[in-house]
Amino acid sequence: MASFVIEGGHSLSGDIHPQGAKNEALQIICATLLTAEEVTVHNIPDILDVNNLIQLMRDMGVSVSKKDIGTYTFKAEKPDLNYLESDEFLKKCSSLRGSVMLIGPMVARFHKAMISKPGGDKIGRRRLDTHFVGIQNLGASFSYNTEREAYEISADGLKGTYMLLDEASVTGTANIVMAAVLAKGTTTIYNAACEPYLQQLCKMLNRMGAKIHGIASNLLTIEGVDELHGTEHTILPDMIEVGSFIGMAAMTQSELTIKNVSYENLGIIPESFRRLG
Structure with a gap:
């Protein structure tokens, strides 16, 4: 078993460079599915969860290229929709909690998604109600495939609506926002999360052509658009x-x-x- 031996009583000095935020990186990478154009992301942290999501994007048929340390480009021009329903895809999703944020972009752009129960750290209650109910409010239907132990989500077309989130979930808000940017009409989200990483996602989506108002507040208003474009983004x-x-x-x-x-x-x-x- 690994261990750390720490000897106190010493002064520290020097420069430290913090890595990019994992939680923001997972949201931003998933959001690249919302456009067929190239998105460049800087300051991506070199950690297991993020690297696994990047590899999952490659497996999905997204063109991914590493340009420099921490800098990647993503181009989801023609993802493999058949792979998104495969057992291999579901198995990989089950080991990566950030995979739940694929639902919003996939339903918004491709009108369907399938995802297994996501894994991740066991740090108490981490329910998915906010994600599911929010996207259902936009017009998606959810069903649970007991044989494959996976959620099947579909929507002929998402429509804007107003909703009050029962929990100001950061990832839940992010998932709903990513779905709403391509929905028809206006979506109003009360009790939305407003943390910096969620603000970063909204700012990037606006640079891609989305119309999100109220960023940094608990009330977001989103005017749906027909399509999004490429952009460049730096993770906090x-x-x-x-x-x-x-x-x-x-x-x-x-x-x-x-x-x-x-x-x-x-x-x-x-x-x-x-x-x-």
Whole structure:
């Protein structure tokens, strides 16, 4: 069994570069399915969940190219829709919780989706009601295939509506937003999540041609459009990682330089640690 041996009493120094945020990366990568044009994403973290999703995109027929460290291009011109119903696809989804965010883009653009119960860390209740109910409100139908242990989702065409989310779920809001941007009419989402990573997704979608209003608030209004286009996007640094580095410097009374932190998105984290000092 692996272990860490930590010897205290030493000052720290130097520069630290936080990696891109995993939770934002999973949303952004799924969102590239919403257009047939090329999307370039920078600062993608080199971690297992993200790498597995990137490989899953390749398996789905998305053209994926690594341009530099942390920079990839995605072009979902002609995904393999037959693969999206295969046992292999469902098996891979079952081991990757972020795969649930494929539902919104796939139903919005291809009018159908199939996905197994997603895996992921066991950190308490992580229900999917917000995802399913929100997309159902837009006109999709859900059924559970007991033989394949998979959800089957279909929609002839999504239509805008108003909804009150019972939970301000970040991934749930992201999934609903990705579905609503290509729905007919206007969608109003009350009690929407407003965290920085969700804001980043909405800003990227707007650059692609979506019409999302109320970004950074708990009330989102989305005017559906016919299609989206390519864009370029840079993922925020992981705020939990940045906060941990700040805490590490404070607790050891050390001087560290944390670069590329996107300070304006850190909220109360810097002030909290300043008061501790």
